Amino acid sequence: QVQLVESGGGLVHAGGSLRLSCAASGRTDSTHAMGWFRQAPGKEREFVAAISWSGDGTYINYADSVKGRFTISRDNAKNTVYLQMNSLKPEETAVYYCAAKLGYFRVQLMKEYNYWGQGTQVTVSS
Numbered sequence: 058q059v060q061l062v063e064s065g066g067g068l069v070h071a072g073g074s075l076r077l078s079c080a081a082s083g084r085t086d087s088t089h090a091m092g093w094f095r096q097a098p099g100k101e102r103e104f105v106a107a108i109s110w111s112g113d114g115t116y117i118n119y120a121d122s123v124k125g126r127f128t129i130s131r132d133n134a135k136n137t138v139y140l141q142m143n144s145l146k147p148e149e150t151a152v153y154y155c156a157a158k159l160g161y162f163r164v165q166l167m168k169e170y171n172y173w174g175q176g177t178q179v180t181v182s183s
Contacts, residue, residue, distance in 0.1 A: 058083045058084055058172070059081055059082070059083045059084055059085060059087070059088055059157050059171070059172040060081070060082045060083045060172075061079055061080070061081055061155045061156070061157060061172055061173065061174035062079070062080045062082075062174055062175070063077060063078065063079050063153065063154065063155045063174045063175065063176060063177040064077070064078050064079075064080070064177060065077040065078050065177060066153060066177030066178045066179045066180075067178075067179070067180070068180045068182065069145055069179070069180070069181055069182070070181070070182050071145060071146060071147055071181055071182065071183050072144055072145065073145055073181070074141070074142060074143045074144075074145065075142050075145065075179060076139055076140065076141045076142070077093070077139065077140040077142065077153055077155075077177060077179075078137055078138070078139055079091065079093075079137060079138045079139075079140075079155030079174060080135075080136060080137050081136045081137070081138070081157065082136065085110070085136055085157075086111075087159060088110045088111065088157045088158070088159070088172075089109065089110055089111055089112070089158065089159050089160050089161050090107055090108070090109055090110055090116075090157070090158050090159075090160065090161045090164050091107065091108055091110050091131065091138040091155065091156070091157050092104065092105075092106065092107035092108075092155070092156045092157075092158070092164055092170060093105040093106045093107070093129065093138075093140045093153060093154070093155060093156075094153070094154045094156060094167060095149070095151035095152065095153045095154065095179075096151055096152050096154070096176075097148070097149075097150060097151040098151075100151075102154065102167055103120065104120050104164075104165040104166075104167070105119070105120055105123055105127065105140070105153070106118065106119045106120065106123065106127055106129040106140060107129070107161075107164035107165070108129045108130070108131050108138060109161045110131065110133070110138075110157070111133075112161075115131075116161050117129055118164050118165065120165075123142075126142065126143050126144045126145075127140060127141065127142050127143070128140070128141040128143075129141075138155065140153070142179075145179075145181045146181060147181045147182065147183040148181075149179065149181050150179060150180050150181050151178075151179060152176040152177065152178050152179075153176060153177050153178075153179050154173055154174055154175075154176045155173070155174040156170035156172060156173045156174070157170060157171060157172040158170040158171050158172075159171065
């Protein structure tokens with residue numbers, strides 16, 4: 058089992074920045090990829106970014122909508138993944154979820170992830 062706890066959400070004006078954190082605990086040795094997803098009210102949960110968790114190389118993927126504005130990173134020593142979000146837009150108001158999975162493949166697909174955090178609310182005011 059892997060436990061994930063997100064933090065760092067809050068209220069920010071359009072154009073502002075936030076940094077989300079996801080602390081992992083438990084069997085993190087069985088985790089190969091960490092992802093961020095978000096779900097706005099009345100909408101489906103969507104992929105935001107993913108990063109490989111283990112191995113020699115670092116693989117990263119972003120949704121097209123956040124490329125150039127969001128940065129995902131990891132600190133294995135702290136068992137934490139971060140999502141730096143810059144130039145936030147009101148339409149990005151959502152609950153942001155951290156997730157973990159085995160293997161770094163199909164990282165954009167929600168159904169591929171085995172473990173989920175409880176989510177953190179991000180509200181971007183116009």
